[in-house]
Amino acid sequence: MSSFELLIILPIIFGFLGYLVSFLRNEFYFLGAILNFHYAVRIFFISRKTEVIRKTFGIFNFGVDKLSGFVLLFISLFTLLILIYSIRYLKYYEKKKEYFYYLLLIGSISCGIVLANNIITLMIFWGILLSLIFGFFQYTTKNNSEDAFIKSIFILGLSDFLLILGFALLFVSYGNIPLNLKISLNNNLNILAYILITIGCFAKAGAIPLHSWIPEISKVMPASTMAFIPASLDKLLGIYLLLKVSYYLFDLNTNFTLKNYLMIVGSITILAAVLMALIQKEAMKLLSFHAVSQVGYMVLGIGTGVPIGVAGSLFHMLNNTLYKTSLFLTTGQVEFWTKETRIEKLGGLAVNMPITFTSFLISALAISGIPPLNGFFSKRMIYQGVIYLYKEGNYLFLLYLLAAMFGSVLTLASFLKLTHSIFLGDRPKEYEKIKEVNFSLWFPSSLLAFLCILFGILAIPLPLKGLIYPSLPFKIEEIGFWQPTLAFILIILGIGIGFVIYMWGAIQKIEKREIFIGGESLKEEERHFSGDQFYSPIKEAPLLSKGFEFGEEGSFDFYNYLKTILGTISLLFKKVIDFILEIIYQTIVYFSETFGSLLRKFQSGILSDYLVVIFIGIVIILLILIL
Amino acid sequence: MNYLPLFTALPLLGAFLTPLLSKIWERLSDIIGSIITTFLLILSIYSIFLLPIFGDLYVYEIGKWPIRPIPLGIVFTFDSLSLLMVLAINLLSFACAVYSINYLDNYTARWKFWTLFLLLIAGLNGVAITGDLFNLFVFIEISAISSYALVAFGVEKxxxxxxxxxxxxxxxxxxxxxxAIALIYAKTSTLNMADIANTFLNENKGTLFWFIISLLTFGFLIKSALFPFHFWLPDAHSQAPAPISAILSGIFIKTLGVYTLFRLIFNVFGLNRNNAPHYFNLLLILGILSIIITSFITLKQENYKRLLAYSTISQIGYIFVGLGLSNFFGIIGALTLIFAHALSKGLLFLTAGSVEREAGTLDINELTLLKKRMSFYGLVYTLGALSLAGIPPFLGFFPKLFLILGAIKEKMLGLAIILGIFSILTLAYLLKITNKVFTNKEGEEVKENSLSAISFLFLVFLIFIFGIFYFNYLQPNLINKASEVVIRGIEYARLVLMK
Amino acid sequence: MVPYLCCIILFLIGIYAILTKRNLIKIAIGFCLLEYAVNLFFALIGYKKDALAPIYTNVSQSKNFVDPIPQALVLTAIVIGLGTTALLLSVAVRIYEKYKTLDIKEIKRLKE
Structure with a gap:
């Protein structure tokens, strides 16, 4: 047995043991995840040393190169962290037995996808993962969640089918090929196959227009599920596969149009999703829209076809899984005590939960792209990649660049609101006695937040040279100037000045009085101010005026002009796409309802009717065959 | 391999022994039934290993009437296609027989059930191995008549x-x-299938030939319940006792309708897509219509067994799409689907029997309100449903894959998309039962009895193992050889007559 | 030619009966007519004009015999037909006991 089989089989075996043996359950699950992680680390180090290792079992062919070694490592790391977190988080959850079992299975099957080295293996593991995710959702949803469940099945199932159809097209024309042929994308069949496959990747990673399952399930899933499936695992898998297909199986640089197709999808995703996130009032849903928006950067980066952009995109995938998982987990920690995710009900929890707050703040700053954190660095690399398009004569680069930059600004805006309304501001009375959560809950998110800082300050030596550059099939020239110390000092300085100003304000004596309006004293809850109203004008305005209002807010006219147009277009686009998808979905439902009832009428229960239809049938057959 | 007649003789013997011996002790009929099905299963597994030694074709002359120079007597011909069918029949009938032992506590008159059951199996096995046209008709009628009686077994309204x-x-x-058989005899003066094939080879294919073909096709389409000849199926398959529903839906319609059509169309009449494109297009269109129309009807069903029965029609549609495509991938897909559907649909119908016994109803809305937890059935049901809907790694994935590949090969991309979308719809309506019946339940857990658990686990095991080792075992050893028989077409006649 | 014509007429009467009659027993009778028509047709196939019965007793080989095989087959088919008719009628009787009617249009509990 080499480490390949052990990596996949051991978690399944230990998961099964845990499922059966009730008194050592958590220990078995934990052991399964640890072993998985252990072998992943081993395979990772092996893959660094040697070129490609392959192993064949019948039609199954597994192989590990540098890219898959890297993704493998993080998949099993996240499985382990989420498992640790969930053991405490879901302690009183009634179906946790099945939950953990599926969690382990999904982890190990995802490793199988990453290790797959030919078409059939990939298709089979991808299909298994789909069915496991269905099972996982079955066991983790709260009640009254049939709609969300069916919608996610509909989108994931349809797009996975399209992906498999794409691979089937390849299978028919090339056979069971390995995934590193670099086929050029210039005949129609290959292009069709590529587009079909990318649709599957988009749905997994959650790019617009196939994103809507993520916000939908965020309403009904616990935080740990959200952190596991949409935030970490599906990003890793979707972007990994997109990268693998674009630069290993095919060669994206041979088709100019397809590159633009990817970049347009990316830009629209960034803008539309972040605009949607701005107006959310529910923390989980807000985070899930950001999870969608960040995918846009990765797709954009892959679409550039420029080495630095692709590397940035891979780095961004890594960063995003780190901070987005951390954000979901910290929100889950808040929910663990308060049982509340509507942000207008929360507030002022920073004092009660300092560790949670710190992790949340670091992750929020990282996702908004504040230097010297990792999110800044990867976004910068993607911008650089987009700017390089200028050299190739692709003048659309300006639009992409603006979309990406605005996305980043709006992300910051949206996280200001979220941080303010959960951790700062007024604290509702009922939350005064809340304590910090215990170790196994805060450890995973703090670890991830720490990694965010580490990967930001030591970006070049640690993640880039160690993980990202070797994983890619191109030579990457050195990127420009990066002074983490300087950036760090500046930021600290800024925070220090802010603190001084704050203290200065706090020292001033303030006279406190009851508030009266029209002679009546206000009730306590009416005085509670939460951050959820920050961007409410955007929501209240109708579609077009929304765009103009956007334009009036800022001072840079040119930027704002473009921002207006882009915002309007992307909103329109998003609305339209959502609308079309909704129409298709509703049509199918309506069609099957009416068509089904109509057809059922034919089964009238009367024998003579059946016989008449049958004899008409034979007459038709006779006519067709004899004439 | 001269044990070949045992495939029909043994169950016939059992069918006549049960009424006699059950006078001594009623439970003896259970023992006879299960021993005979077990023995048949062993025989058919043994045949897998023995058949290649005989060059993948064995001809048994009944009563030693020689096949050469003139085929006077009845012959049994056993080739890889028959082997596939016999294997599917006996695997499923074994599981159903084991399941029936406990299930029959709901009914009086045990021995009557077993007599009819064994007659049904005898007829099915006979259809799969016979090489004589009139004999084929007799076996079809034996199994059909016993199935009519079994559908009415509960004697409710x-x-x-x-x-x-x-x-x-x-x-x-x-x-x-x-x-049609009478017309064929009038034209060829012989009833041996190989001899008929030889005679038709040299004649020009006029109106009479096509008249015969359309009569036969009509008859077999009724037996296989393809749209628009499907009206009897939802009634019959939902009202039969559960193990009988499993056999009827799982293998009966495929042996009587699909296998016979494969055998006659390809091997006896030597049709293929080149010399009769309109014939195959007809089957293809009926198959597609069947898939589309019944899928929509199925979505609206509120009865557990009726839903499963309707889904059988759309799966038959998939098989006929494979038959209509009739290229390598299509044939492989159709044959694998026959096998995969037999196992998984059988499994689903058996769970219906257990659920009905626990709950006393099969109405899905009433089951939703039931205060009982049936997690074992739920697990088994969901596995079967996933296989049926074509989710890897279960066996049901591969036929769908090959059918889609076949459609792509014929440059029918639209068809490929239809097949995929409706296979998702299959998942939707099958999981409707999982969602409504088996999840989110409070109440006590029902107790599982060991014999029916054996048959469930047996089928789940087969679905899983054949799925995992599909490319390693099932396809090279069984499916490919069976599809070779189909694709070789008229060559069958020469091989049989040379033996 | 006349026997063949009779055969076809019999067949059509049978189809007419099962398509239009509402009484279960009449459907069964129509069904029997169909069956007889097919059996008659089968028997006619073996018939040759001016030929002898296929019984070998002291007859020289040059005589013309009718084909014996259809007759044997028809016998089998008749027996099968007997089985199906008996089953059909017994089910019809049981239906009458349960539904108190023989009208096929009244018997439609299973639909949709």
Whole structure:
């Protein structure tokens, strides 16, 4: 047995043991995840040393190169962290037995996808993962969640089918090929196959227009599920596969149009999703829209076809899984005590939960792209990649660049609101006695937040040279100037000045009085101010005026002009796409309802009717065959 | 391999022994039934290993009437296609027999059930191995008549109604087949299938030939319940006792309708897509219509077994799409689907029996309100449903894959998309039962009895193992050889007559 | 030619009966007519004009015999037909006991 089989089989075996043996359950699950992680680390180090290792079992062919070694490592790391977190988080959850079992299975099957080295293996593991995710959702949803469940099945199932159809097209024309042929994308069949496959990747990673399952399930899933499936695992898998297909199986640089197709999808995703996130009032849903928006950067980066952009995109995938998982987990920690995710009900929890707050703040700053954190660095690399398009004569680069930059600004805006309304501001009375959560809950998110800082300050030596550059099939020239110390000092300085100003304000004596309006004293809850109203004008305005209002807010006219147009277009686009998808979905439902009832009428229960239809049938057959 | 007649002789013997011996002790009929099905299963597994030694074709001359120079007597011909069918029949009938032992506590008259059950198996095995046209008709009628009686076995209002309708429609099909056989005899003066093939080879294919083909096709389409000849199926398959529903839906319609059509169309009449494109297009269109229309009807069903029965029609549609494509991938897909559907649909119908016994109803809305937890059935059901809907790693994935590949090969991309979308719809309506019946339940856990658990686990094991080792075992050893028989077409006649 | 014509007429009467009659027993009778028509047709196939019965007793080989095989087959088909008719009628009787009617249009509990 080499480490390949052990990596996949051991978690399944230990998961099964845990499922059966009730008194050592958590220990078995934990052991399964640890072993998985252990072998992943081993395979990772092996893959660094040697070129490609392959192993064949019948039609199954597994192989590990540098890219898959890297993704493998993080998949099993996240499985382990989420498992640790969930053991405490879901302690009183009634179906946790099945939950953990599926969690382990999904982890190990995802490793199988990453290790797959030919078409059939990939298709089979991808299909298994789909069915496991269905099972996982079955066991983790709260009640009254049939709609969300069916919608996610509909989108994931349809797009996975399209992906498999794409691979089937390849299978028919090339056979069971390995995934590193670099086929050029210039005949129609290959292009069709590529587009079909990318649709599957988009749905997994959650790019617009196939994103809507993520916000939908965020309403009904616990935080740990959200952190596991949409935030970490599906990003890793979707972007990994997109990268693998674009630069290993095919060669994206041979088709100019397809590159633009990817970049347009990316830009629209960034803008539309972040605009949607701005107006959310529910923390989980807000985070899930950001999870969608960040995918846009990765797709954009892959679409550039420029080495630095692709590397940035891979780095961004890594960063995003780190901070987005951390954000979901910290929100889950808040929910663990308060049982509340509507942000207008929360507030002022920073004092009660300092560790949670710190992790949340670091992750929020990282996702908004504040230097010297990792999110800044990867976004910068993607911008650089987009700017390089200028050299190739692709003048659309300006639009992409603006979309990406605005996305980043709006992300910051949206996280200001979220941080303010959960951790700062007024604290509702009922939350005064809340304590910090215990170790196994805060450890995973703090670890991830720490990694965010580490990967930001030591970006070049640690993640880039160690993980990202070797994983890619191109030579990457050195990127420009990066002074983490300087950036760090500046930021600290800024925070220090802010603190001084704050203290200065706090020292001033303030006279406190009851508030009266029209002679009546206000009730306590009416005085509670939460951050959820920050961007409410955007929501209240109708579609077009929304765009103009956007334009009036800022001072840079040119930027704002473009921002207006882009915002309007992307909103329109998003609305339209959502609308079309909704129409298709509703049509199918309506069609099957009416068509089904109509057809059922034919089964009238009367024998003579059946016989008449049958004899008409034979007459038709006779006519067709004899004439 | 001269044990070949045992495939029909043993169950016939059992069918006549049960009424006699059950006078001594009623439980003896259980023992006879399960021993005979077990023995048949062993025989068919043994045949997998023995058949290649005989060059993948064995001809048994009944009563030693020689096949050469003139085929006077009846022959049994056993090749890889028959082997596949015999294997599917006996795997499923074994599981159903084991399941029936406990299930029959709901009914009186055990021995009557077993007599009819064994007659059914005898007829099915006979259809799969016979090489004589009239003999084929006799076996079809043996199994059909016993199935009519079994559908009415509960003698409730609905059972009798379903049985009556099924009989009238089914016998119209049977008589058409008999008429076609009479015409074939008038034209060729022989009943041996290989000899008929030889005679037709040298004649020009005029109106009479196509008249015969359309009569036969009509008869077999009724037997296989393809749209628009499907009306009897939802009634009959939902009213029969659960193990009988499993056999009827799982293997009966495929042996009587699909296998016979494969055998006659390809091997006896030597049709293929090149010399009769309109014929295959007809089957293809009927298959597609069947998939689309019944999928929509199925979505609206509120009865557990009726839903499963309707889904059988759309799966038959998939098989006919494979038959209509009739290229390598299509044939492989159709044959694998026959096998995969037999196992998984059988499994689903058996769970229906257990659920009905626990709950006393099969109405899905009433089951939703039931205060009982049936997690074992739920697990088994969901595994079967996933396989049926074509989710890897279960066996049901591969036929769908090959059918899609076949459609792509014929440059019918639209068809490929239809097949995929409706396979998702399959998942939707099958998981509707999982969602409504088996999840989110409070109440006590029901107790599982060991014999039915054995048959469930047996089928789940097969679905899983054949799925995992599909490319390693099932396809090279069984499916490919069977599809070779189909694709070789008229060559069959020469091989049989040379033996 | 006349026997063949009779055969076809018999067949059509049978189809007419099962398509239009509402009484279960009449459907069964129509069904029997269909069956007889097919059996008659089968028997006619083996018939040759001016030929002898296929019984070998002291007859020289040059005589013309009718084909014996269809007759044997028809016998089998008749027996099968007997089985199906008996089953059909017994189910019809049981239906009458349960539904108190023989009208096929009344018997439609299973639909949709």
């Amino acid at each position: 609905e059972d009798l109604e379903a049985s009556f309708k099924y009989q009238v429609i089914g016998e119209v099909g049977g008589l058409t087949i008999l008429l």
